[in-house]
Amino acid sequence: MKPIIEFTDRGLFCPPANVYIDPWKPVDKAIITHAHSDHARWGMKHYLSHHDSETILRLRLGQDISLETLAFNETVDISGVKVSLHPAGHIYGSAQIRLEYKGQIAVVSGDYKLEDDGFSGQFEPVRCHSFVTESTFGLPIYSWKPQPSIMEEIHEWWLGNQAQNKTSLLIAYSLGKSQRIIHQLDRAIGTVYLHGAVYNVNNALIAGGAELPSLPKVSAEVSKEDLRKALVIAPSSALNSPWVNRFRPFSTGIASGWMMVRGAKRRRAADRGFVMSDHADWPGLNQAIGATGADTIYVTHGFTSVFSRWLREQGKQAYEVETLYSGETEDNDEEVATSEPS
Numbered sequence: 001m002k003p004i005i006e007f008t009d010r011g012l013f014c015p016p017a018n019v020y021i022d023p024w025k026p027v028d029k030a031i032i033t034h035a036h037s038d039h040a041r042w043g044m045k046h047y048l049s050h051h052d053s054e055t056i057l058r059l060r061l062g063q064d065i066s067l068e069t070l071a072f073n074e075t076v077d078i079s080g081v082k083v084s085l086h087p088a089g090h091i092y093g094s095a096q097i098r099l100e101y102k103g104q105i106a107v108v109s110g111d112y113k114l115e116d117d118g119f120s121g122q123f124e125p126v127r128c129h130s131f132v133t134e135s136t137f138g139l140p141i142y143s144w145k146p147q148p149s150i151m152e153e154i155h156e157w158w159l160g161n162q163a164q165n166k167t168s169l170l171i172a173y174s175l176g177k178s179q180r181i182i183h184q185l186d187r188a189i190g191t192v193y194l195h196g197a198v199y200n201v202n203n204a205l206i207a208g209g210a211e212l213p214s215l216p217k218v219s220a221e222v223s224k225e226d227l228r229k230a231l232v233i234a235p236s237s238a239l240n241s242p243w244v245n246r247f248r249p250f251s252t253g254i255a256s257g258w259m260m261v262r263g264a265k266r267r268r269a270a271d272r273g274f275v276m277s278d279h280a281d282w283p284g285l286n287q288a289i290g291a292t293g294a295d296t297i298y299v300t301h302g303f304t305s306v307f308s309r310w311l312r313e314q315g316k317q318a319y320e321v322e323t324l325y326s327g328e329t330e331d332n333d334e335e336v337a338t339s340e341p342s
Contacts, residue, residue, distance in 0.1 A: 002015060002016075003106075003130070004081075004099055004105075004106045005021075005099065005106045005108070005130065007298070007321050007323075010023050010024065010027055011023030011024050011025065011027070011030075011323070012132065012323075014081060014099050014106075016079060016080060016101050017078040017079050017080075017081035017083065017099070017101075018078075019048075019078055019081075019083075021033065021097050021108045022039040022040070022108070022110060023044065024041055024323075024324040025043075026044060026045075027044055027045070028044075028045045028046065029044070029045065029046050029048070030044040030046070030047050031047075031049070031083065031097050032047055032048065032049040032053065032057065033049075033088065033094060033095055033108065033110025033111070034053060034088065034091055034093060034094035034110055035049075035053045035056040035057050035060060035175060036091070036175060036176070038324065038325045038326045038327075039110055039111070039325060040053075040057055040061065041061075042061050042062070044065075045066060046066045046067075046068070047061075047066065047067045047068070048067075048068045048070065048076075049069055049070075049085075049093070050069060050071070050072065050085050050093045050094075050095045051069045051070065051093070051208075052092055052093030052209070052210070053069070053093035053094075054067060054208055055204040055205060055208035056092075056093070056175060056204050056205060056208070058204075059200065059201070059204040070084070072085055072087055072095070073085075073086065080101060080102075081099055081100065081101045082098075082099070082100040082101070083097065083098070083100075084098045085097060085098070086098055086107075086124050086126050087122055087124045088111065089112055089113050089114065089115070089116065089117075089121055089122055089123035090110065090111040090112050090120060090176070090279070091111075091120050091176035091179075091180075091278055092119060092120050092121070092176070092179060092205055092210055094110060094112070094120065094121070096108065096112065096124075097110070098126050098128065104129055104130075105128040105129050105130075106128055106129065106130040106131075106132070107126045107130070107131050107292065109131065109134065109288075110134070111134050111278070111279055111325075112134070112280055112288065113277070113278055113279055113281075113284060114284040114287060114288060115144065115146070115147060115284070117147055117180045117183075117184075117278075118180075119179060119180050119184075119210075119211075119212075120176070120180060120278070123288065125288060126292060127292060127293050128292050128293070128294050129294060129295065129296065130294055130295075130296040130297075130298065131289060131292045131296070131297050132297075132300060132321075133285065133288070133289060133297060133298070133299055133300070134279065134285075134299075134300055134301050134302050134325070134327055135285060135299050135300075135301065135302035135308075136257070136277075136280075136301065136303075136327030136328050137257050137279055137280065137281050137282065137285075137302065137303075137328075138282065138285055138299075138302050138303035138310075139282060139303050139306060139307075140282050141261075141282070142257065142260060142281045142282050143282055143283055144277060144281045144284075145275065147180075147184065147276070150255075150274055150275065150276045151181075151184045151185075151186075153274055154170070154181070154185075154253065154274055155185075157251070157274075158189055158190065158231050161229070161250075161251045162189075162190060162229040164251075165228060165229065165249070166228075166249050167227050167228060167229070167230055167231075167232060167247040167248075167249070167250040168250070168251055168253065169232050169244065169247055169250045169251065169252045169253070170231060170232065170233050170253045170255060171234060171235065171236050171238075171239060171252065171254040171255065171270070172198075172233060172234075172235070172254075172255040172256075172276075173235065173278070173328075174198045174200075174201050174235045175201045176278045177255055177276065177278055178194075178198045178201070178202070178233050178235075179201070179202060179210070179212060180276075180278065181233065182213065182215065182233065183211075183212060185231070187213070190229050190230055191226070191229075191230040191231070192215050192230065192231045193215065193216055193218045193222065193230055193233075194215050194218065194232070195218060195232070195233065195235060195238050195243075196217055196218070197234075197235050197237075197238075198233050198234065199215070199216075199217040202214075202215065218232060218243075218246075224246065227246065227247055232247060232250075236254075239252070251271045251272065252269070252271050252272070253270060253271065253272040253273070253274055254270040254272070254273050255274040255276040256275075256276065256277065256328065257275060257276070257279060257281075258328070259273030259274060259275045259276075260275045277328055278328070279327060285307070289311070294316075295316060295317055296316070296317045296318075296319075297311050297316050297317065298318075298321045299311070299318060299319065299321065300325055301323055301325040301326065301327050302327050304320040304321070308320045
């Protein structure tokens with residue numbers, strides 16, 4: 001029997017359904033795990049995704065795209081293949097794709113994390129024969145602290161900057177990490193402003209039903225005095241632009257899983273690094289894969305060589321797969337497509 005998923009130059013392909021998952025070249029039918037730009041690309045004739053991804057997909061790919069949406073655990077039949085979406089916990093609306101055909105079950109996870117951040121949903125393991133996983137942080141050195149500890153660090157940093165009459169500039173992905181932080185912020189500390197890219201994403205998610213506060217954008221109407229002691233959330237693309245000059249004096253904090261690596265904060269010219277990622281850490285990757293019961297594991301991006309070798313040592317059939325997914329990049333914000341000058 002032919003495998004239920006194949007890896008092609010256009011992306012992950014399910015032959016019996018004639019559908020691609022997160023393709024990177026134009027195809028007729030695409031199932032999208034989540035709305036990050038390395039997984040949701042322009043040019044597909046028809047898209048299928050979770051309900052909660054709709055407004056952000058239309059923001060990024062065009063309001064007139066042909067898009068069908070499903071709820072979690074809702075099943076559709078595509079040429080005899082049972083297709084359903086299941087929570088991935090990566091960002092709002094992110095889903096794992098379950099494919100069942102003639103007794104074979106494959107799950108394409110996209111990107112995922114196991115910690116429930118209170119906004120993105122709780123990852124749910126799905127039993128399967130084959131599992132497609134990321135390995136963005138697939139080294140034993142990566143192990144995340146609980147989110148409340150990181151938020152406490154962010155709050156203390158903000159308060160410390162206020163005592164020095166400084167603006168706090170927090171760098172985080174426009175889609176995903178920014179909303180996760182916004183959702184957990186203690187806004188009694190002070191005023192919060194958003195870079196235009198974060199503002200656009202935030203409003204699109206709110207329009208789609210997400211429970212987020214509507215926060216102001218940094219604009220020409222916002223005075224320097226208004227910004228003093230405020231927290232400003234922006235993507236990394238803003239760091240080397242003239243846009244940041246309006247905040248001086250300011251302190252820069254970066255929220256990223258890469259902040260765990262010694263030297264990363266220094267390379268990025270950050271005053272503070274906060275170890276926060278929307279991807280699974282080493283324990284999370286291993287726990288998730290174990291919970292699927294899958295014997296065959298395909299590792300698509302990240303530390304693919306090391307992680308697939310580790311899985312083989314644990315008795316799994318593990319294979320490295322070359323894709324165009326990037327995971328959490330260290331130097332570039334994956335949401336540049338939604339950036340705008342403010």
